[in-house]
Amino acid sequence: MSPAEDNAVRTSARNGWLLSLPALILLAFAASGPLLIVIWYSFLTANDTGNVIHEWSVEGWKGIFLTYDIFEERYALADAHLTIFWRSVWLSLTTTALTFAIGFPTAWFIATRPPQQRAMWLFLITIPFWTNLLIRTFAINEVIRNEGLLNTLLIWVGAIDTPLQINYTETAVLIGMTYVYLPLMVLPLYATIERFDMRLLEASYDLYASRWATLRRVILPIVKPGIIAGSILVFVPSLGAYVTPRILGGGKNMMIGNFIELQFLQGKNWPLGAALSVALLIIVMGALLVYVRVANRDRSQGHG
Amino acid sequence: MKYLMSATAMVLATATLAAAEGELQLYNWGNYTSPELLDKFEKETGIKVTVTDYDSNDVALAKVEAGGSGFDLVVPSASYVPIWVEKGLVQELDLSKLPNHKNIAPEWTDVPWDAGRKYSIPWQWGTTGMSVNTKVYGGDINTSAIFLDVPPELVGKINVQPEMIDVVSLATMYVGGEPCSEDAEIMKKVRDVLLAAKPNWISMDYGATERMSNGDWAASTNWNGSSMRIKINTNGDVQYGYPKEGYPIFMDSVMLLQDAANVEEAYKFMDFIMLPENAAMISAFARYANGIAGSEAFMPEDMKTAPEVVVPEEHKAAGKFLPTCRGKGLEYMTAIWTELQK
């Protein structure tokens, strides 16, 4: 590497840091910085009136995997925690898949409208989200409840005789989360599809590529950054979702966000809540890094 | 944009002046404070009351403990009152500034959670019992068996409110124990009876007023005030049962925060709400009794005799104040609750 090149690399790195600095400062003040408190609290002793006692302890961390079964008076594997964790992962993955299945055609549809119409379609996607999450979740509740719109409609067309019990099931949580997180998938997808050169498709067809091959070889590589951004935006927040499972799950389908809340509030075990949060953070961060790395490697291979 | 920026600047500026004269910051449960009461108070004293909502004792406690919350008065439930006192978050009241203190009904002047009423004054009180649609189930509703040994008519139609302390305590009393019990045998029975009953519940959720009025649920563990609203909405179909095995009595009480900025205003407000006609306004809004002697005369007609509000003589003995669960009692409770909700 020549000195000039070396210099350019250094300048580029410095500019990279300078441009990111304002965001980093804000996050240090209002997000990541305060989170250090949570790490600290995970090593303290629980106070049974809430908050913590400032005495060193690893009970919080131990509590993630082992629960002292107060009935059997022995330590046992915390299977309740595993059940809740597994449910969170599987519901979030399914939500991501569903939002992609619905979101990709929707984003494609918007991106292939005439340019002056696109902004309108985009706004149409976001307008329902101008009503806040609680109201929307209750509105979904109204649609899927036994005497709600959906069941009334299905009975009217004769598809079913008795109303389907959707409310208060995992299906309800899934419907709710897919609804809530759909725009988080559509918008990043749209942002990448929109600059997609449709002539590439024609070229591909002219070369007698099948539809499937076109999708896989031409479309997917180009919209990949959008897929990555969209999946992260949907998967990660749904893992910690709180309002939707609480309202649509009827309190019987707890997810990890609700479980952590239980520790900080009614259960008054802040160290366990803190340890669970840090563990979740580590898992998500790890998964994210692997995901981004694999995705980037694929891309550089594709181009090389 | 300009308007927005000046609006932002205004909000930022007024917020810093929050402690200005003639203001009071009340931190209370949502949909629990009568707006008419606040209007009347402002007219009489010139003090503007700002209400900020919470939906859980634990959130309120944690926020005030964190500091700088800017509230003057808070309205915790009875079992949380000792915690607030113990943590030094509230002031001992100067009774000389509260001439209406004498209006507190005798049964509420010396309560187990605040001996001698030195820290708290009554806001509202009520009970947790069973709301049951008697068109669906005609049997005895004065029992916790409604949700713990669900009658066939109510299977899949009964909701249980996700209140850990209420639900576990109801079950503990059902199997013959005391709330917050540390007896492993008793708590095992509690766990078993709850886990066995859970498959028969449709949900564990709030919103009984709404969902029982529209028929989504046929029964629910519920608060008496909510049950009364449902009874009105359903033309009397839904009745309120007091479990004979034991049911919790709750009281939410007003307390003055240690870091209150508007102490004089706070005293004026506390004294104001202990006048019977003002206490009656609180009750008329949220439909719970209030603990001020003589307020009954000012209450709406339908509340004066309602069995939801005036506990019938034969059910009085079963009512219990829930203590503040600590240590092992709390551990049992959380373990059972986690098992129940997982």
Next chain:
Amino acid sequence: MAERGFQISRLPGVATVAIGAFVILYLPIVTLVIFSFNASNSVATWGGFSLHWYGDAWANDDVKAATMRSLIIGVSAAFLSTILATLAALGTTRRRAFKGQTFIYVVINQPLMVPEIVTAVALMIFFGIVKVATGYQGLGYLIAAHTAFCLPFAYLPIRARLESMDLSLETAAADLYATPWQTFRRVTLPLLAPGIMAGAMLAFVISLDDVVITEFVKSGGQDTLPTYMLGQLRRSFTPEVNAISTMLLGVTVVMLTAFFLLTRKKD
């Protein structure tokens, strides 16, 4: 041949799924709007047409103040987080990998990685200390917190757009002796606009939605519409909130229609 080429830009089934998605998106909203005109004291049983919830909402100062506060926080947070996110996206894409790049990426996305309740508790403790130390209890904390958790939502679409952008136009501009600022202003920014718009809209709706963090950070008299509703969750909702939401939707639709009519004229 050419005809076949044009058709494939509309992949089969795309329009069906997309229209279906729009219908599903609007189904609950339509229910909400209908029930805001409900005469009965309920959000679920129909009791005839009435406007009285609108009257009630209009007369309820708490609801009005909470709505206004939600909008002020939402606009401020969307505005600030979009600026910060655009800068950060420019700093972390399209340059040779540098030391700390992954670190920056992780920190920016961190607000996504923990459930809201955790951030909420952490901010409650930290801001509590700051509030006591400075005596300032204003909306600034809520705006800072919202800007922070909106950042990744603004950052990711902008970054995705940047990554898929063609470098050649900018290189061409630079070759034509445009200054870096001119290149940015005249070439990069217009190309980046759809990403910025997507990011800003996401940030805004995310801010409007937030319940948990706001509930823990707010000081006295700082209820937003969602926390106002959360406070009612245990007792009962009134259709007032449906009325407020419908009004907000109405205002949005009117504003957008005006916006489109104006921009169409320019074309």
